[in-house]
Amino acid sequence: MQTKRMTFPGRWLPYALLAPQVIVTLIFFIWPAAQALYQSLLREDAFGLNTTFVGLENFARLFADPYYLNALSVTAIFALGTTLLSMSMALLLAVTVNRMLRSRNAYTTLLVWPYAIAPAIAGVLWWFIFNPSIGIVPYLLEMLGYRWNHRTSGADAMALVIIAAAWKQIAYNFLFFLAGLQSIPQSLIEAAAIDGASPFKRFWTIVFPLLSPTTFFLMVVNVVYAMFDTFGVIHATTQGGPSQATNILVYKVYADGFVGMNLGSSAAQSVVLMTIVIALTVVQFRYIERRVNY
Amino acid sequence: MVEHRPWSHLVAHLILIAGVALVLFPVYIAIVASTQGPGEFLRGTLPLVPGGHALENYRAMWESGLSRAGAPPAGQMLVNSLVMALAITVGKLSISLLSAFAIVYFRFPFRLFFFWVIFVTLMLPVEVRIIPTFQVVADLGMLNSFAGLSIPLIASATATFLFRQFFMTVPEELLEAARVDGAGPLKFFKDILLPLSVTNIAALFVIMFIYGWNQYLWPLLITTDPDYYTIVMGIQRMTTAADGDPQWHLVMAAVVMAALPPVLVILFMQRLFVKGLTETEK
């Protein structure tokens, strides 16, 4: 890895400069991660008196546990739904804003601020809007003949958390799509217009393919967001219910370990999650490298 | 721009207005709800125009909170949030600047090793290792303290990475000129590198502040003393109670107060925010 062509001499200074970050990292990141790894191989009895080494048994149980398998598929649906909804909305808005000249900045300002809203707050907002007794949306849906109730219907609950999570993420995707669109040379689009492509065709044959690096990058980021940063959305609204319908992996780690006090299982779940994060990070790094190199 | 038909322009505006409306809708509802009296919510549906109880609702939340739900006054929670967000932001920026400086401007044994130790944190969000991190903080006696709220979150590979990237683009000759001019490492850092990093620091400040303000799971885990509740997690306590005993007008007043500071930061520092966001992720 690079440094400057010329560097400062110094025997202890670089270590002193690194010390604060390294110490915090070791104490609050590396050590707990190692603990999770270690605990995932142990089982505690009900009173926390005895611990026994059980090898990979926690993992075996995990993948045999229908609740955990359910959480896996719930997470997949949630991540996919959030990513698709948020990215398609953002792309539509970004493409439209990009056509504007004078009003571009005004629209951008109006669209980006939800980034500042905490996932938990986003959850509460939509929870309120969809509130079955006083919410405005269930009232409208009822007029259309649909009885909304996310307290009893798993599908309704899933729709609610996806909407809340996607809403907050639109701003982020919008900004990256807009930046991606602005980096496409105008001359290419003009060339396509001279070649007789209609606006719609121009978008699908020129703009969209050129946007694919941004799209891919955002897909990874959105999946990471939906899997790990949306704890607040779930916890502040459905709390995994009704009957496990919105119990995503991150929420389950918390519920099993912190509320249910099942340390071995929670640690094993942590390890699985870490593996997923690391895999996604590697994909992302690969992608960054490729983008830098072409 | 290629071809501009008036009707397509109109359609574009309509799409954008619909998009903006969709984005604004939940917040509008929250603001409207926060201005209603306590009786409004018993009548079935929510009114769509503001009521006349704004002042009393916000004052009630600010001063006394929702005691039945175990939530302290919003004023105090906002201060707690501010302290936590600032501590996380300043902490992250300081330790990241120092470590990026060490990694870029020095050669020393185990440099690569330290680099990776720091960068592993990119891969391990707190959400995936909740229990063991909680145990460490508990063992250190940092539960219910601002130190416990902020220090475990200040290690940031993102900021270190960004500063490293930025330092790499600072022309080599500036360092060389400074050395010919007799500046040592710390002098160079203070006189040259920090002033040059001001825009990057400000951009990251915006992002980190929002990150810090919006922390949810971590305060939820390590604070049991209402004196340390932050506004974002405090609201959750209120909603749980509000479902049974609808105090939505007060909860929504708290929601507006919780969302306002980071939203204002983005609105007033949009340029820095966009820079910070797009550059931290590249």
Next chain:
Amino acid sequence: MASIKLAGLKKTYAGGVQAVKGIDLAVADGEFVVLVGPSGCGKSTLLRMVAGLETISEGQLEIGGRRVNELEPAQRDIAMVFQNYALYPHMTVFDNLAYGLKNRGFKGDEIRRRVEEAARMLEIEAFLPRKPRQLSGGQRQRVAMGRALVREPAAFLFDEPLSNLDAKLRVQMRVEIKQLQRRLKTTSLYVTHDQLEAMTLGDRLVVLNGGRIEQVGTPMEIYARPATLFVATFIGSPAMNLVPLAYLRERGNGLLGDLPEGTDLIGIRPDDLRLEAPEAPHLMVEATLELFEAAGAESHLYVRLAGSDQPTVIRTAGQPPVAEGEMLRFYVTRDALHPFHRESGRRTDDPNRQAAA
């Protein structure tokens, strides 16, 4: 004021690449020495070794009679002007000039006096309160010079300081640097890849190639008697023509008999080929004019020697009445021939002999 002495200086990088392969050079007090060579010849590395910006792998470096190999750049009593100026973008021009003095613990009055004096000398007084980004390229260049001046160092080191300027400004600054150095009499080492800049600035030139010195001498010595084929083709524009001796022998009128042993290649400067036969002993070649290039006061004739596909360039004053496609005769005096040995690349007669009148 100081002399600089380089003894056996070598630079080997970690990967084993040797950028500087043993340089011996003595720069006298007050002398202006230019290091010139193509990119990658090691000239910048050498200068940076003198500055203390690159470590010295082998050899000894003395500035003012003191060994400085291990000293920090700031302790070597040198000042450097960088190619991209390296001005501190967040500081005003005044602070840029003052920074090095402040770090050395100079008092406020003395700093002000020196900065103002340097600013006056370089005519940048009006810019002192400005930031570098508000200045033009030429003005930035002056500030970079000023930063070196205020220090009143034992030696100036210039690393291609003019290469970021446009052609016109470059000529102007070249003249100013020369005048300034004459006035201050500060020992200077100047790196450039531009042979014209080197010729016009230096008291002496050091021509470098592949990390070694090809030739050291005054600009005229090097132009008149290049010691190697490399120097012959690098210095002078258009470059020296190289014609195989065998080709000339076929056309020679006994003139080429006394060439030193080993000569197999003859160098002829483009200006030494004339359209009129001189009185001195000379030889004649025939060539077809392929392209005529009028450059105002002079013209360049691109020709191909008859009975050979050897391309050759001739430079002549004014605009001779010639037409493209025409077969022309060129004359060159015996004294204007530079004899070389192709394989060793060396001149075969004594490079130190004075050029014949």
